[in-house]
Amino acid sequence: MIGRFLKQFAPRTLYGRAAAILLLPMLTLQLAVAAVFVQRHFEDVTAQMTNNLLLEVELVLRELERQSVSEVQEGFAEELKIELRSWDGVPSGNRMVFYDISGRTIMPLMRSRLDGLREIDLSDLDFVALGLMTAKGPIKLTVSRDRVSASNPHQVLVLMVFTGIFMTLIAYMFLRNQLRPIKRLSVASAAFGRGQRVALSPAGALEVRAAGQAFLDMRDRIERQIEQRTMMLSGVSHDLRTPITRLQLALELMEGPEVEDLKKDVSAMQMMVDSFLNYARDLAADPVEDVDLLALGAQLAERMTPPARFELAGVPRLCALRPVPIGRAIENLLVNAGRYGSESILTLHFEESGVRICVHDDGPGIPEAQRDAAAKPFVRLEVARGQNQGGGVGLGLAIAADVARLHGGQLVLSDSVKLGGLSADIRLPL
Ligand SMILES: Nc1ncnc2c1ncn2[C@@H]1O[C@H](COP(=O)(O)OP(=O)(O)OP(=O)(O)O)[C@@H](O)[C@H]1O
Ligand SMILES: [Mg+2]
Structure with missing residues (x-):
């Protein structure tokens, strides 16, 4: 039931099937690796890095309770590579680009850890900008993006897809060379069925080569047999002509009621021999x-x-x-x-x-x-x-x-x- 259902979608040609056998495991493997990779890299690693950054941000926020914005900025915020500046405090909403996969991990994490968070802006892929309410009023905090997520993680995926395509192409070329002799064999045997002779030289893998050679032997044997049979029948028919002619001549000289019947029989024999010989000649010369x-x-x-x-x-x-x-x-x-x-x-x-x-x-x-x-x-x-x-x-x-x-x-x-x-x-x- 399920087998028959799936069969509808299975490719019909040998090429199609070979390609499916080749591609399915490759695609499955790539998908599995990609899924695990995305999970590990985009989610787990990003979460770890974000947590580390949040520790530093919390430190800065605590420092802001004791010092002014500019003091903190010039003090250790500078050393932590965190940029601070005052902000008018009007949140413009959270922003990120739609293909930012790690952004989806960063946002909820930050929102759950920072109380005064009003705005997260990830729209510039190089920076993370946070709008925060602090002891010194609203401020904007900017850090470099590579501190929260791995840079250029898609490279591995891209590499995987390209090597996949490349390997498929190479495999297809090898496969085609393997399939070609099978196709030639099928063409040659179909032609032989129609009475045509197509040249075939056995090639390819050992088994395919053996099948090709077996076909050639079979074709030769059948052709030889047909030829021998026709030759034998033609020989017999040909040799019958002389005695038939002699009978006809002898009958001409005889008289009597039964002679007419004999004459008819002999001329029928002659016609049989002639039609057969004509046909054999047609076949031989054409x-x-x-x-x-x-x-x-x-x-x-x-x-x-x-x-x-x-x-x-x-x-x-x-x-x-x-x-x-x-x-x-x-x-x-x-x-x-x-x-x-x-x-x-x-x-x-x-x-x-x-x-x-x-x-x-x-x-x-x-x-x-x-x-x-x-x-x-x-x-x-x-x-x-x-x-x-x-x-x-x-x-x-x-x-x-x-x-x-x-x-x-x-x-x-x-x-x-x-x-x-x-x-x-x-x-x-x-
Ligand atoms: N068109 C037809 N209508 C009716 N019967 C037929 C027809 N064609 C063939 N037959 C029958 O089939 C038999 C075999 O036909 P076939 O053509 O092989 O031989 P034939 O016509 O008798 O002799 P030949 O064709 O060798 O001169 C004929 O004897 C005849 O009885
Ligand atoms: Mg006839």
């Missing part, structure tokens, strides 16, 4: 670039028969993507929309956190339970539905989903609100 999705989308929508409607939401901007795979993914969705529906819309949503590429159609859609399956490679729902709209091998959605994942995003299938069929949505974080 670096991340600043892509103008607006132009790409418009061009792809135009190329469909019939052309897809093209719509834009948000402010368009360049996006760091792999243009050829992204183009193929969009094209796959548009081809599906054209194949399974009659009307289609391609919408680009440019949002704060990323971009959504959405293809709507007015076809039958995909039931929710089958959406996951439809996005798997070589899965065709048409076969189960018993209606073959021809052509496909079941790689279109799988490739679109793979391209989305490659960019750190995902493919989301849902019911289209716009046209009533399927809405296929490639969501990419940027």
